[in-house]
Amino acid sequence: xxxxxxxxxxxxxxxxxxxxxxxxxxxxxxxxNHAGALRMRKYVQSHLFEHPSNEGMRAARGMRPATxxxxxxxxxxxxAFRAAYATPDGAAAGAELAADEARFIDPAGSTVxxxxxxxIFDRTDGAGPGPDALKVTYLLARRNDLTQAACHETWxxxxxxxxxxxxxxxxxxKYVQSHxIAPELNAGFRAARGFEPPLxxxxxxxMNTLADLExxxxxxxxxxxxxxxxxxxxxxxxxxxxxxxxxxxxxxFDSTR
Numbered sequence: 001x002x003x004x005x006x007x008x009x010x011x012x013x014x015x016x017x018x019x020x021x022x023x024x025x026x027x028x029x030x031x032x033n034h035a036g037a038l039r040m041r042k043y044v045q046s047h048l049f050e051h052p053s054n055e056g057m058r059a060a061r062g063m064r065p066a067t068x069x070x071x072x073x074x075x076x077x078x079x080a081f082r083a084a085y086a087t088p089d090g091a092a093a094g095a096e097l098a099a100d101e102a103r104f105i106d107p108a109g110s111t112v113x114x115x116x117x118x119x120i121f122d123r124t125d126g127a128g129p130g131p132d133a134l135k136v137t138y139l140l141a142r143r144n145d146l147t148q149a150a151c152h153e154t155w156x157x158x159x160x161x162x163x164x165x166x167x168x169x170x171x172x173x174k175y176v177q178s179h180x181i182a183p184e185l186n187a188g189f190r191a192a193r194g195f196e197p198p199l200x201x202x203x204x205x206x207m208n209t210l211a212d213l214e215x216x217x218x219x220x221x222x223x224x225x226x227x228x229x230x231x232x233x234x235x236x237x238x239x240x241x242x243x244x245x246x247x248x249x250x251x252x253f254d255s256t257r
Contacts, residue, residue: 003178038084042251042255043251046069122174135249144238148200
């Protein structure tokens with residue numbers, strides 16, 4: 001499967017609450033109504049979760065501030081994605097969704113890119129994180145002196161196992177890397193809507209509860225693990241072009257199960 005990642009900034013005249021309510025209660029059902037025409041398999045909204053940890057993660061890395069949320073949409077393949085938008089029904093559905101997005105999304109502060117997921121570990125035995133789970137969402141831009149391929153290789157082969165080694169003291173439930181693919185399509189999204197440049201991927205780390213998240217930083221082992229991960233990230237992440245913040249997921253539909 002492939003996954004589209006839509007990093008969303010709200011329109012400046014909207015409050016965070018008004019934005020979140022429209023996105024979840026109005027736009028979410030509209031996307032679900034068009035899921036068949038667009039051959040979508042799964043759709044998840046991840047809304048910003050406000051907590052002091054957001055500033056701590058940002059400051060420790062010298063990152064950009066949190067954004068308002070992330071949309072993720074899964075398709076069976078790139079071919080399925082292209083085919084969906086090539087039909088009259090798919091093109092009409094896509095146009096209606098884009099028109100609705102203009103009511104609450106600021107494209108100049110947003111970006112869209114296609115990715116391929118790599119699950120590094122799942123300590124939930126396949127059940128998935130719990131209903132109160134939080135997700136550390138890490139929007140990754142590669143270091144300026146690295147190719148995308150080199151960034152992806154270091155991230156997957158070196159950093160992924162390092163994160164796994166600290167999963168227990170940091171109370172991580174699940175960890176997924178999503179690496180950016182299909183540069184020609186990503187460039188098309190940007191040109192059509194005036195988005196920011198695509199990123200090089202997204203890391204998602206789930207904790208089952210807020211207490212688990214806070215417990216990870218309350219022990220010496222957890223603090224050592226967190227510091228080691230930040231130091232290793234500097235090998236391949238351009239920190240001042242990246243973001244790291246907490247979100248809470250809302251699964252709008254999932255036909256992959």
